[in-house]
Amino acid sequence: MIKKIVILSLLLFSAGVFLFSENTDLKNISFQSDQVEDELLSSLLNEMNHEELLGQVLMLGYMGEEASPVILEWISEHKIGGIKVFGWNANNLSVLADTIGIMQKAALATPLGIPLIVATDQEGGWVRHVKGATSITPGNMAIGASGLPYDAYQTGLYIGRELRSLGINMNFAPTVDVYLNPLADVVGPRAFSNNPVQTGTLGTAFFKGMDDAGVISTAKHFPGHGNADKDSHGTLPIINSDKEFLESNDLIPYKMMIQEGLPAIMAGHLAFPHITGNDIPATLNPVFLREILREEMGFEGLIITDDMVMQGAQRNRTLAQACEESLRAGSDLLLVSRTPREHEKIWDTLSKLIYEDEEFYQIVYQAAEHVLRTKVQYLKREDAVPYIPEYKTDRSTIPATGSKDFFFNQAARSTTLIRKNTIPLSENSSVLIAGMFSEFRYKGRDFFPDSKILRIPYSFDSKEKWEIVDSILEQADSYDSIIFSLSRYQDLRVLKELSSLADQVVILSSLTPIYLNDLPWIRDAVAVYGTGEESFTAGFAAIRGDFTPTGKLPIPIDMPIPLEE
Template sequence: MLLCTAKIFPLSFTDTGDGPELAAALVEAMSDEEALAQTFMLGWVGAEPSPLILDWIRDRHIGGVKIFGWNTGDTLRLAETVGSLQQVSLAGKLKVPLLVATDQEGGWIRHVKGATSETPGNMAIGASGYPRDAYLSGYYIGRELALLGINMNFAPTVDIYTNLASTVIGPRSFGNDPVRAGLLGTAFMKGQQAAGVIATAKHYPGHGDTDLDSHGVLPRITVPFEVLWDRELIPYRMLAKEKIPAIMSGHLAFPNTQAASTPASLSSWFLRDILRDRIGFQGLIITDDLMMNGATTWAGSLSQAAKQALLSGNDIIMLSKTPNLSDPVWTNLLASMRQEPAFRDRVRDAARRIIVTKLEHLRGETAVPYVPDLRKAEAGLPDPDGIRFFLDLAARSVTILKGEDQDQAIFPLSREKAGRVLLAGQYLDFFSTGKSAYPGATGYWYTPSEEAIEELQGYARRSDTIIFCLADTEGLNVLKNLRWLGKRVIVFSVLSPVYLDQVPWIDGAVAVYSYAPESFVAGFSSMLGRIPAQGRLPLQ
């Protein structure tokens, strides 16, 4: 009789088969330590990966890493680093790759700098109003990240610009129309996913109605839930229906809801009752950085915040720095798994969700390569097609906010009409582009000191037209010192245009929404009348 023996292959992430079934099998094969490690997403300090982050990947098999700005000075080195970290992770017994995440929102927030594109940003997309601009922004940003091996992006930002005093969100928002933010956020998400990158909407349930920063404190937003449901939560309701794969929870308190003083990121009511059960979101929930004071101060410690985050419904806890292997954030969670069956089940369920997401997005023809091709990265950054698109977007989004009425038309402001021009600002691209637009213009880099303001006034008195680059309250205070000089004052607004309401006496204003070079080119081109200013302020 012929006896046949079948070779038994070890279970691994590379196996074919149904995603949810394979995910369940992989998590079943994990120890408690390995399941808990999947819920960790850690950052590290410096361009090179630290020995400690390598220990967490090699020995603990953590689920993800987060790329911050301090890791990204050299773009090709970053790509090499990502590839080396993935190789360490793939050497594990189950061959599970890392989620490699960053914050590349576009515009103001661009953690991966170096050779990547500077872009006009979300508020420019809101000013253009075209979902296709949102789609292509997500697509080209995603395509650049994919060349670097980054497979997850903490974008789109769908916070509503409700509180115009907010300097935390500002031009990171698409505007203050919830439905438009949902439409543009959905288009951005689909563009990213076409490039193979996992999209993550933030900061649930909405960071736009506070001028406080959750990095330093826990903001308290006093609106009732009914207002949240019909305003801040609309983009999340839309994105959940479109099956966005991940949402980031924010460290924000809403005392007039059932969550009371508990941060939304640590609230089972916000995460389970509302996001999971009422909205129907089935993807990953990821905390904002748990090392932010908005989380740890309320919880009492980092380890207590981490446990509460998982218990309340987060699947991934994100830490901006690498803790020691024996840090309580690990040892206390592992002890809780061994002592509390319900907590153990919650962690293993989170690990299952993470593996399901990885199986869906980190495999297949459109998946981001685990090990980047450095030659492709060098040739493809910045994306050549993206360069052209972002210049077009900058041009479409330029907005004339004052000086376009026929009875007080300032624009187009020709060189002859402008006369002697003074450029006052704080961005090198503002001066270089402005001097190309108005040859012979004088440039002055202003500061808020009394001596500098007096010197600026002296230059202004010798000019016919002052073009003032305004981006913040510091600049606003300097600008106010030019009111009574009897000169033509034009404001070149950068980032958020909300400061213009405080200077109604100016003669004209042009708004762009980032300090990318393309935005300065577009703004001055519109000022000269070379291109039409088609943008509409996305603040009603």
């Protein structure tokens, strides 16, 4: 009897050792495991519980410049999939690099060691969330004006290299909205042009450049923000395009880029009632995300939402409800900027659902699989963006080597001569230089030493507008020419009152030149598309006749802009 008990005990012990060994092997699975893509994905997903899966579909913003205990807890406890770097996080590049390194270390210290997707908006030109010493580029519309895929590729490459240095491995760029509506001012110079094929060509080149820097590109704002007349940050734009129009315009860049292996797409908070039969935004609408993007267009990559805090997503619903609807509609990664209190409400709602609703669990599982596949494909590459930013030890990586010369030459290639009467102006001309941007004013003085500067305020009411107008009219006789910076409606309001000075006013347009539509009396106009030193240098050089501009207008100047006082 004793002999049987000993034998049975040995068998049980052996079985226990075997089971322990098997369990240990499973627990040793991590993101860094040396497995092929599909095997690693399967292993990770099999090890993840409901809440770990849910964490992967969340990309959260954080408050302040440093990694607070709150965001570190979200990374360590909830194991969120990503972090979004906003402008308020990026005032100091050294602090930003340290913060990203700390957050990645927290993610890598979790049992499965799954790193974070760290994203930002560094489109170039107008939108540049990470400032400091990073490159100020002429922007997408400048690339459209030169028309060169080389310019798009190099822009993506240089921006990608700078983000890589900071540990940022995803960029919400390029913007491939087709600039169809002159009132789409939230898009404006962020678009390449009004030509969908050119937009697709340049968008592809841009993403290939970032890809070669190891950064994940995210084309936006699907299905297209370029025909909207409202800003989805503050409201839900209702776009009356039908399916045929959308297929022939807005969707073409996405189709082209998907064929080239585009890894991620950001959906916009945009409603198309003539296509869906309702005003549910694309971010929450399975017609766009599942039927059109997945089934019809064959996109297999990552679908990210625009910030769910934006009003375009929350119309008649809470933030938590909007997040649930978006996942059910087909989104993979929910971008939620702030605040921690709202993050908790979202988590409470979704974590309850994932246990109670099997269908919702399967939806989250599939979304997490898309997130993890993107991470495996990009963050395990030989040239993957380092988890610990290079900028911590090498500050020479920003701005990227060679970027300054490239972006100046690109600004010059894109400079466009729109109207010509009295230009070029002599260097010795007596000039009044009027504009909002300090770079414009002081660069103008460099080119025309015998000049006076008039600062145009950022904002002004009707009374203040007339004070500006009267000041210019009173001084006009003292100058040969008036070089005016035109970049926004406020500038247009002033210029509408200066038609009596048609022989003197020279426009240096920056950002979008669309405002010239409402100024047919302007006889001299040069367009640049950025607001940095390189762009204004190129623009003034063209006005002075230092070179002949070769850029082509990327949008037509033939549609008047409604002007409201």
